[in-house]
Amino acid sequence: MESLYREHILDHYRHPRNQGTLDDADISYQLDNEVCGDVVRLDVRLQDGRVSEAKFSGHGCVISTASASMLTEEILGKTVDELKALRDEDVFKMLGITLQPVRARCGLLPLRVLQGGLAHLEETS
């Protein structure tokens, strides 16, 4: 069972990459997981149509934090269309584990934030 907390996941939890916020980000979005009170915010800066910088903030469990940390690395250099193409399976692949439904909500929260931000970007542009 503790295989869920594999070393690379714990590493991202203990030493989160790209933690923080960005001023004047092109995509800035936040969501709560109403079941557990987790909050994830993503700030993404685009340059020449590609992600040049991404930061996450908020508070959450090991799974949502590690997923957010990994996602900020994963999306670097991607185009908006590539971001839109990201699926739940990509997150599970990134985490390297399969999640049961309840924990999947934690693991997928950062992706939902990104998707919410992309939808908002589309509405406003």
Add this chain to the structure above:
Amino acid sequence: MTTLNPDVLRADFPILAREVNGKPLAYLDNAASTQHPRVVIEAVAEFYRAHYANVRRGLYTLSEEATATYEEARDKVAAFIHAPDRRGVIFTRNTTEGINLVAYAWGRANVERGDRIVVTEMEHHSNLVPWQLLAREVGAELAFVSVTGDGVLDLESLDRLLKGPVKLVAFTHLSNVLGTLNPAQEIVARAHAAGALALVDAAQSVPRLPVDVRALDCDFLAFSGHKMCGPTGASVLYGRPALLEEMPPFLTGGGMIRRVGRTEASWDDLPWKFEAGTPAIAEVVGLGAAVDYLSAVGMEAVWAHEQDLTAYALERLAEVPGVCVIGPPAQAGGRSSLPPPHAGGRGGVIAFIVESIHPHDLAQVLDGEGVAIRAGLHCAQPLHERLGLMATARASVYLYNTRQEIDRLVEGIRTAQRLFLGG
């Protein structure tokens, strides 16, 4: 008073013999739902095997047997909570449905613009959201009795709120997060003195301690069968028959009518007026068996065991650095001259946080050790916000839990600390 030996009682619960992740199951999520003794499982199975039919309409032997068994369960429940009249015992699906019944049937007929409904800051969403909707719909005010930093109700704030056009005080008897046992008798008395009715959310109290609706003098009291060894889908709303008589029905249609014309209908007598459609017959029969089981153990003994385990758990948890228990200390008194348990105190619902470990991660590691606890907001988001908490872990005990299981909880917390915090 008889005492209870959990090591003996455990043998009555088949599921407690199973393993989870290669470890013996330590089930500590009893505030969410409890496990079932063999007598309950067998009562349901035997009912299906030998006596099942729909109730109250059939003119054949099976239906008569089913009806008799179903109604017998009502008498058992009435006796269990000392209801003076079986007509006041209504079977519902769950506590949530019972409270909604009152909010819709009584609330829409009696609460008007400008009236006040009083709840507390420690309510489960089921005793909050129905009142939010009612208040918004009729233009009433929803007011909150405050919770102190120790997790007990501030009765002075209740008194302040009662100086006004209050129609109802709806409050939890035993908090599903803090474990606080509220001085229900006193709250009801104060509500009545102010001309308001009182509804008690007894979802956590009826399973854990002797509850006497005559002594409480409450107008409504709702609780769930599945939190007291019974099946899901068979729960109870107790109401004063005189009030229930005056109320319009909640759900309408089959089973609850006397006569139906093309454009109008009249209602059946209590309690059936509030039991529309085919009820959860076998589950109610199972609830009757659960009541028999708990009565045989003795509710005083159940409460005494819970007090013992709670004190032990709080002591053990206090030994772990970084662990902070939410809610009152063991044996914390309410401010009342009444004898326990009516004076207030604390039940075995223990919410806590472990520094730097998210409750979800803690629950996951504990599950790996075979220890089942709950993590999250426990359907009490406003309370968590009031206490400044993101989420909590919650262990809740019942009659079959042992000190060894509390030890395993504590060990599991230490395992999680080693895993996530190193050292």
